[in-house]
Amino acid sequence: MTCFCRVKKKQMHKFYIASEVPSKQRNRNLSFRPKAYLKPTSIHQAVSLLSKHGEKAIPLAGGTDILVDKPSNIEYLVDITGLPLDYIRKGKEGVRIGALSTFNSVETSDLLGKGPYSILVDAARKMGSTAIRNVATVGGNICNAVPSAEFPPALIALDAMVKIVGSNGDRIIPLEEFFKGIRKTDLKTGEILTEIQIPILPPCTGTALFNISRSSVDISTVVVAVRVTIGKNGTCQKAKIAIGGGIGPTCFVSKACKLLQDEKIRDHLIEKVALEVSAELNPRSTSIRGSPFFKKEAVKVLVKRALRQALTKTGEEC
Amino acid sequence: MEEKPVKLNVNNRIYELKVKPYQTLLHVIRNELGLKGTKYGCGTGECGACTVLIDGKAVHSCLMLAAQAEGKIITTIEGIGTYEKPHPLQQAFVEAGAVQCGFCTPGMILSAKALLDRNPNPTTEEIKRSIDGNLCRCTGYVNIIEAIRTAAEQMRRNQT
Numbered sequence: 001m002t003c004f005c006r007v008k009k010k011q012m013h014k015f016y017i018a019s020e021v022p023s024k025q026r027n028r029n030l031s032f033r034p035k036a037y038l039k040p041t042s043i044h045q046a047v048s049l050l051s052k053h054g055e056k057a058i059p060l061a062g063g064t065d066i067l068v069d070k071p072s073n074i075e076y077l078v079d080i081t082g083l084p085l086d087y088i089r090k091g092k093e094g095v096r097i098g099a100l101s102t103f104n105s106v107e108t109s110d111l112l113g114k115g116p117y118s119i120l121v122d123a124a125r126k127m128g129s130t131a132i133r134n135v136a137t138v139g140g141n142i143c144n145a146v147p148s149a150e151f152p153p154a155l156i157a158l159d160a161m162v163k164i165v166g167s168n169g170d171r172i173i174p175l176e177e178f179f180k181g182i183r184k185t186d187l188k189t190g191e192i193l194t195e196i197q198i199p200i201l202p203p204c205t206g207t208a209l210f211n212i213s214r215s216s217v218d219i220s221t222v223v224v225a226v227r228v229t230i231g232k233n234g235t236c237q238k239a240k241i242a243i244g245g246g247i248g249p250t251c252f253v254s255k256a257c258k259l260l261q262d263e264k265i266r267d268h269l270i271e272k273v274a275l276e277v278s279a280e281l282n283p284r285s286t287s288i289r290g291s292p293f294f295k296k297e298a299v300k301v302l303v304k305r306a307l308r309q310a311l312t313k314t315g316e317e318c
Numbered sequence: 319m320e321e322k323p324v325k326l327n328v329n330n331r332i333y334e335l336k337v338k339p340y341q342t343l344l345h346v347i348r349n350e351l352g353l354k355g356t357k358y359g360c361g362t363g364e365c366g367a368c369t370v371l372i373d374g375k376a377v378h379s380c381l382m383l384a385a386q387a388e389g390k391i392i393t394t395i396e397g398i399g400t401y402e403k404p405h406p407l408q409q410a411f412v413e414a415g416a417v418q419c420g421f422c423t424p425g426m427i428l429s430a431k432a433l434l435d436r437n438p439n440p441t442t443e444e445i446k447r448s449i450d451g452n453l454c455r456c457t458g459y460v461n462i463i464e465a466i467r468t469a470a471e472q473m474r475r476n477q478t
Contacts, residue, residue, distance in 0.1 A: 032340055033319075033340055034339045034340055035319055035320055035339065036320040036339055037320075037322050037339035037383065037385045039385075060383075060386075062381075063381055063382060063383060063386065064363055064378075064381045067342065067363075067380070067381045067382070067383070068362045068363060068381065077339055077340075077383070079383075079385070079386060081386065104375070128363075128451070129363075129366065129450045129451025129452075130376055130429065130432075130447065130448055130449075130450055130451050131363070131366060131369055131376045131377050131378045131429065131451040132363055132378065132381075132451060134372075134375040134376060134377050135372075135377055135378075135381070135382065216450050217364070217450055217451060
C-alpha cells in the first residue's frame, strides 16, 4: 500500500491543471518582454516611432502572429490599429484595401463578393478560424510573409500592388517584388505597408483559388490561385498562376502561364500547364505539412481544378 | 518597464488598472479581474478556450494584449447569464448534454452568441463555421451544434 502511494505521488507531477503547467511546455516565451506599448494616431507618427526605435520596435496590428511568435528582441510594441487604414473601396482606379482591414471584413465585403475579386473572399475564408479572422489583418498577413498564407497568392493573381510609407516618402511596388523570401520582405526599418491596390480587371476575367489543408482551421499545405482573362476571339489574353504553401519562396508565380497566352484553353492544354507548373516547383523538404512529392502531385490536381473553375467564371458571353 | 493605465469595460463594468505592455487580455481577465470562466488552453489561438466577445465579435483573448482592448466592450462568459437566470445558450447546453469536461464550453457559448446576435436563424453550416475555432476534445460537437440550434429557436421565440 505504501509502495502504491509512493508511485502515485511520483506520477502526480505529470498532471497539472491548466494554470499550473510549466511555462516552457506552454509555448510562453518569457523573453518576450517589450518595455513599452505605443499607440500612434497618425501614419506619420507611426513611421517616426518605428524609425526612431529601429529594430527594437515592431508594428502590431491584429497581433495573431506576434503573440504566437513572441519575438524576444522587441522592446517597443507600436500598435497601429488606431490608424485610419481599415477600409475596402472600389472605384475607377480599381480596388483599394486598407492594410488594417480584417479578414472578416474582406470575407463579408459586398464589394468583393462578386466577379473576379471574389477570389479574395475565398482566400479570406480559408484563413484560420472565425476568432482569428475577426482580428487578423490583411496587411499583417502580407508582412509576415509566411509561405503557407492563402491571401498573397490570391492578390498576386490579381496583379496587386502594395503601398509602403516610410520616413522618406511613399512607394508603390508589385506584391510579387515585396516578398524577398520566407518571412523576408522589402520593408525597410521604419516603413509600414498601408494599402493594397488592385487594378480594374478587364471583362471576361475569371479567378479561382484551391487549397489543401488538414482541417478548415489548419494552415494550407498547398494553395493555388488562378486568374484568366479571355479575349474577344476566345483566346487567353492573360493568365496568372500563383502558388503558396512552402513551395520555396513566399509565393511562387508560375512561368507556365505563357503556354496559355493567345491560345484557346482546352483540356489538353490545361493538362500540359498543370504538368509544367508541377515540374517548375521545388518544394522545401523541411515542410512538416507535406513532402515535396506530395506537393508536386497535389499542385497538378489543384491547377487543373482552378483553371477549369476560373474559365467557368469568365462569364457565358466570353 | 512602463506600465500602462487602462480602463477596461468588462461585462458592463469599468475596471481601472495598470497593465504591462506584454500582458494578454486573457491574463488580465483571469488573474487581475478574477474572472476564471475564460480558460487558458493552448495560448496560440488554436483551441478557442479563451474566446471572449470584443464589440460583439468572438476573439481569442490569448492573442490580444490587454492594452489593445481599451475602449472596447468586452464580454466574458460571466457577463451573459447567471446561475439563477442563465442565457438561453447556457440553458440549451445543459439540456442537450453539450457539456462534458466543460473546458471548451465558455468559448463555445461565446462564439455561438456572436453568431446568434448577428444571425438569429443560422443553418447547420453557419453554426459549424461559427465554432470552427473552438476545439472540444471530449468529441461532443453533435450535442453542441444541437444546443446552439435549440438556443436559436428559444431566442427567436423570446423575441416574438
